[in-house]
Amino acid sequence: MKKEQVVNCQFSVWYPIFKKHSIKSLILPLPQNVIDYLLDDGTLVVSGSDHNTQQTHANNSDSDAEEDIQAPEFPEFTSKVQEAINALGGRVFPKLNWSAPRDANWIALNSSLQCDSLRDIFLLFKSSDFITHDLAQPFLACSDQDSPDPVINYELVLRKWSELIPGGEFRCFVKENKLIAISQRDYTQYYQHVWKQEEQICHAIQGFFSQHIQYNFLDEDFVFDVYRDSQGRVWLIDVNPFGEVTDSLLFSWEELTGGGGIAQHGFYPYVQEGPAFRCTTSEVTVQPSPCLSYRIPRDFVDLSTGEDAYKLIDFLKLVRWCYKTFVI
Structure with missing residues (x-):
């Protein structure tokens, strides 16, 4: 990248x-x-x-x-x-x-x-x-x-602001201006309709890509996010670099770059003449959200491990201030 x-x-x-x-x-x-x-x-x-x-x-x-x-x-x-x-x-x-x-x-x-x-x-x-x-x-x-x-x-x-249903979001990977892979965006949940409508979803996204995206972007390798609404229409949500800075979701970057032995000439062998498609296939395969770790502020982690004594001092002073302000 x-x-x-x-x-x-x-x-x-x-x-x-x-x-x-x-x-x-x-x-x-x-x-x-x-x-x-x-x-x-x-x-x-x-x-x-x-x-x-x-x-x-x-x-x-x-x-x-x-x-x-x-x-x-x-x-x-x-x-x-x-x-x-x-x-x-x-x-x-x-x-x-x-x-x-x-x-x-x-x-x-x-x-x-x-x-x-x-x-x-x-x-x-x-x-x-x-x-x-x-x-x-x-x-x-x-x-x-x-x-x-x-x-x-x-x-x-x-x-x-648009009320987007997470089950309608997909991440698409483009290499050498070919759509090589599509992943369910929210892989932390199982959406039965996604699993059942795989063929329709792939067809809709491929059509959108070939009509509006392919050869129109400034690079030949990139990642784009789309939303497929209840009417089957596809909307472009975001564009990201083709590289590890972008979350590969249900794929690995080794696969996407060809090192994993899956990619062949821009397509994947188990889906004839089309991109690989992956989604969460059952509640058993649901994975935790990658953003969960951000819900605990780093300062709290430092306090719990004792790695930053100054933060502990500041925290105790803040507790004392809160007590004086709201209790006394």
Whole structure:
């Protein structure tokens, strides 16, 4: 996987090409001060709300002082974001150039990525390792590390909120402009209709690929996610690099790159003239979600193992502050 391939999978690169086959979205440039705020580990308060000041404990192991910290505010950006949210119906699915904060839905009150304000978005973004990866090291897994990193203009992507049924989502793998594999996106659940409608699903996705996607993307190797609705229509949801930075789901990257002995000339031998299709075939084969590990904050892990004494000190001070504030 090359850096150029990662660049080509940015939302603002592929969305204009396939706009009419995807979910309505708006793209806003991300100001540098917002980027700095998202990357600031020391900022515990969340901005973007009507309440400018929130009381929290200062992250300072050398002081017992408790401080009032004012969340940074971005009036102009907040206004633009809210205007875009309203234009998209009042509820949106947020992401950056590549990633959505799927690993942080545990922190939201509704346990989903549905947002109706910048405050909701910031809460998810500041809790997401996926977002931090986008901002800090998007080219970490690339093979051409000796070449200079391309300049990235970071953007906030707001997608009109749609109630997508997880059983309708599929990940598709393209090698040399051939659709070689399709995987059930949510392999943590067994969807009987997916298993029973394998032929129809493959036919619909193959038709969508050949009519709208094949040869129209900037690379010949890539991964794309689709949604097949109740009417059988297929929608493009996302495009990802063809490489280990992208979850291969029910396949392995060794298989997909040909090293596993399955791929032959872009097709798989046990499905004649078509891509390999894999789904969870019974409740016995259900696997745990890969995002479960993100539901326990790293700080809690450090506390439980005793690896960071300063975090334990800060935690005890925070407990004392909470006791004084809410009990006394």
